[in-house]
Amino acid sequence: MKKIFFIIFLICFTPSPLLAGEVDEELPMDTSARIKESAMQVISLGVENNALIKMTRSMIENHFMEQQILESYEILIKAKNEDLPEGPIMDKLYEGVSKNIQAGNIIQAMGKVRSRYETASNYAVSFLGDREQARIMTGNIAECLTAGVGTGDMDRIMEMLQQREMKRDKASELATETLKTARDMARTGVESRDIIDVMDNAFRKGYGAGEIKKLGNAFMTQARTSSSPSDLASSYSNAIKQGATADSLMKLSPGGLGGALGDLPSESPRGIGSPGGPGVPSSPGGGGMGSPR
Amino acid sequence: MIRPLITVCGAFLILSSCASHNYYELKDNDLYIYLTEPDAEKVYFVSSLDQFERHEALKNESGIWEVTLPPDQSFIYFFIVDETVLLPPCNHKVRDDFGSENCIYMPEG
Numbered sequence: 001m002k003k004i005f006f007i008i009f010l011i012c013f014t015p016s017p018l019l020a021g022e023v024d025e026e027l028p029m030d031t032s033a034r035i036k037e038s039a040m041q042v043i044s045l046g047v048e049n050n051a052l053i054k055m056t057r058s059m060i061e062n063h064f065m066e067q068q069i070l071e072s073y074e075i076l077i078k079a080k081n082e083d084l085p086e087g088p089i090m091d092k093l094y095e096g097v098s099k100n101i102q103a104g105n106i107i108q109a110m111g112k113v114r115s116r117y118e119t120a121s122n123y124a125v126s127f128l129g130d131r132e133q134a135r136i137m138t139g140n141i142a143e144c145l146t147a148g149v150g151t152g153d154m155d156r157i158m159e160m161l162q163q164r165e166m167k168r169d170k171a172s173e174l175a176t177e178t179l180k181t182a183r184d185m186a187r188t189g190v191e192s193r194d195i196i197d198v199m200d201n202a203f204r205k206g207y208g209a210g211e212i213k214k215l216g217n218a219f220m221t222q223a224r225t226s227s228s229p230s231d232l233a234s235s236y237s238n239a240i241k242q243g244a245t246a247d248s249l250m251k252l253s254p255g256g257l258g259g260a261l262g263d264l265p266s267e268s269p270r271g272i273g274s275p276g277g278p279g280v281p282s283s284p285g286g287g288g289m290g291s292p293r
Numbered sequence: 294m295i296r297p298l299i300t301v302c303g304a305f306l307i308l309s310s311c312a313s314h315n316y317y318e319l320k321d322n323d324l325y326i327y328l329t330e331p332d333a334e335k336v337y338f339v340s341s342l343d344q345f346e347r348h349e350a351l352k353n354e355s356g357i358w359e360v361t362l363p364p365d366q367s368f369i370y371f372f373i374v375d376e377t378v379l380l381p382p383c384n385h386k387v388r389d390d391f392g393s394e395n396c397i398y399m400p401e402g
Contacts, residue, residue: 090344091341091344091345092390094344094345094346095339095341095345095389095395096391097345098339098345098346098347098373099371099373099378099389099391100376100378101391105391108390109389109390109391112390113390146387146388147387147388148387148388184385184399187385187386187387187397187399188384188385189386220399220401221401223384224384224401
C-alpha cells in the first residue's frame, strides 16, 4: 500500500519527462536551464504549456533579460497559488509588446494585473464565502477596478450589497448586475462617486437585479449619444430618488427628469457610433481587413 | 431665409469634416471600425480578441482606414499608426497599466 502511494506521489509531483522534452524542444536552444526549470514549475501549477511556451518565446524574441523572464514566471506562480486566472496577466505581456513598452514596465504591469485580481478575489470571497463560487465575481470586480472604480468606492459598493438582506442566489444575481453596471458606467467616464450615488439611490428604492440590469441597459443606450455621461448619471440619480422606476429611465430626457416621471419618449439613433460628432463617411466599397473572427 | 439655411448647412458640412476621426458601424452582421488618418503610411489594429496581435488595416475608397470584426464580443483595442500607438477618441475606455488607456468596444443591447 505504501508503495502504491509512493508511486502516485512520484507521478503527481515529478515533472513529466515528456513535458520537459516539449519545453526543451519548443524554446530556443540557448535558453538557460534556469528558465526551463522555472517554466516547468509554472506548467506544473496548471498553466497550459503551449501558452507558457508562447509567452516565453515572445519575451525572448523581444529581448527580455533572463531575470525579467523569471520575474514574470514568479508572478504567474503567485497567481496560481492564489487561484487567480493567468490569462489577463499573460495578455498584459502581449499588450505591452505590441505597444513597444520597455520590458521592465511590462513586468510591472503584469504584477499590477495580478494584484488587481487578488484584490478582486478578496472582495468576492468575502461576499460569497466560497472561493469556487467567487471566480466569476472576481472577474467582474477586476473589470470594475480596471475601468477606474477605486478600491475605496469598491468597498462602498460591496458594503451596499452586503446590507441588502436577501437569499444567497438573489444576492449573487444582484451583485453581478450591480458590478456590470458599475463597470459599464465607469467605462463611459462616469466618476466612481457618481456611480455610487446612482447605486445608493437604486438600492434605497429597492431595485433588484432585474431593475439594476434595466438601469444599466438604459444608461448605456443613452450614454452612446450623450455629450456628458456624468450628467446623465446625475439625472438618473435624481430621477430614481424621486421615484422613477427602472422601466421609465429609458425615457429620461437629457438633463431632465420629465421623461422618466412622465410619458415623454426620447429617441436615440442606433447603429452608428461616433464619439460626439456627426459625419459618417460614405459607405466604403471594398472589404476591410478581417481581424480575427 | 435662404442665407441662414446656407449658413446652417455650411456649418454642418464643416463640422462633419472636422468630426471625430474614429467611429464604428454595424453593417451586415459585421462591425466596422474606422480611422481617419489620411497621411498615415501604415496602420495596424490591435485588440484583446487575439492577445494583441497586429493586424494591418486597409484604406477604403474614401481614404479611411478600416477593419472588420465580429459584432457580438466586447474587446479592448487601439491603433498603431506608423509605429506610434494611437488611442482614438472613443466613448468607452479602460486604463492600460502603462500610464495610458485603451478603447473598449461593448456590443449594443
